[in-house]
Amino acid sequence: MDFRVSVLPVVHGEKLVLRILDTKNLSMSLESLGFEPKVLEEFREAVSAPYGMILVTGPTGSGKSTTLYSAIREILCVESNFVTVEDPVEYQVDGVCQVHVNPKRGVTFSSALRSILRQDPDVILVGEIRDTETVEVAVKAALTGHLVLSTLHTNDAPSTVTRMIDMGVDPFMVASSVLLVAAQRLCRKLCDACKEPFKPPEESLLRLGLKPEDFGEDPTFCKAKGCTKCVQGYRGRFALLETMVVGEALKRLIIEGRSAVDIKKAAIEHGMISLRKCGLLNALRGRTSVEEVLRVTLAD
16 A cells, blocks of 8 residues: 655644555456446547547546546557656556656656657656646647547536636647546445435426436435444445537537537537536436535536
């Protein structure tokens, strides 16, 4: 086990946060992450592309790195050149050249990317896009025959596009390079030993954004209770993923400079499952509670 430690000086001493990294247990397949079937299919199709950019967004600790590592393992082969730039390298993967960022020695995301592009890479994983220089190099790499995977801090998938444009990337370059944007959250699982089923009124489900065809004639949800095997009715976590495929319709909106609201509306019209709906579908299956879904997602 490795521990990633963060120390913050506070009024009465120090606040300490430890992230536990099980370096030997990163053999998670994309299926085991708990994505919706449609989301998994779209993500797999994008990862299998020969070039372009795939972005996973979300807050710190939402499982973005695990998703990207799982994607790398999905397509890893000895014939291709896989390179990562990370800060820090949390998991070591056989068959992948991993670069540790070290600003004191001049090894930044952007400088490392420039060196990597001279070494004929096929797949590049950038731990995080933080500045204009890095996003410009990453976009150019995606436009010149490389598959680029990275993370960005935004609230949802559509706002990632406007964030890149705000960072100085030309809208045409964004539309041409980005294949798919995925927004991710971690949701707590209900304990199978003590969860209690209940039937909410249909009106409340419609207010949440579900349609009659989503929940059928006899919808049954579950709520947390709590027992000796869990913590307040929850045990374990799984990923909620919202995938926005950048097709022709969305590309036109991006080039026109439309807002994130317009892009999101169009993406949902073209079949995107939002984070809120993804969570509610899992609640409908009894995997989590409606309260937990409302806690980690925003209304559409």
